[in-house]
Amino acid sequence: MTFHDEDLVARIKQALKVVIDPELGHNIVDLGFIYDVQVDDGAVHITMTATTRGCPAASFLKVGVASSACLVPGVDSVDVTMTFDPPWQPSMISPGVRSSLGFAEVN
Incomplete structure (x- = not known):
């Protein structure tokens, strides 16, 4: 990953x-739903999750992630994997x- 890609991430x-x-x-970032963001020459791949496998908001969140990432300058395409x-x-x-x-907090 180049410095430019790290900035884009x-x-x-x-x-x-x-x-x-x-x-x-x-937001899903602070909730820990975003597992990985990779950039390859403007193509973005995001791996994410939801609270549970049957989460009724999972498709809504996935669409929101793709739509939001597409608005970032330098992003040409977005692929989201749940x-x-x-x-x-x-x-x-x-x-x-969490607080x-x-x-x-658990020690």
Whole structure:
């Protein structure tokens, strides 16, 4: 990955913060739903998850990710893969959001 691609990945992740999980009320980046963002000459591949395999918002979130990433300058195409491996866990949530959702810290 070139420096330019690393910058583009950062801008994509920032853009994805507008996608809000309707159930938890926070953005999918801070919730830990974005597993990977790869860029190859303007082609973006995003691997993401949802809280559960049967999550009714999964397709909504996937479309939101693709739409938001497409708006980032330098992105030519976006492919989004939904995976449940590894399964999402509350420990994947950023600390500040985890606290606001009432999840206790486990030592």
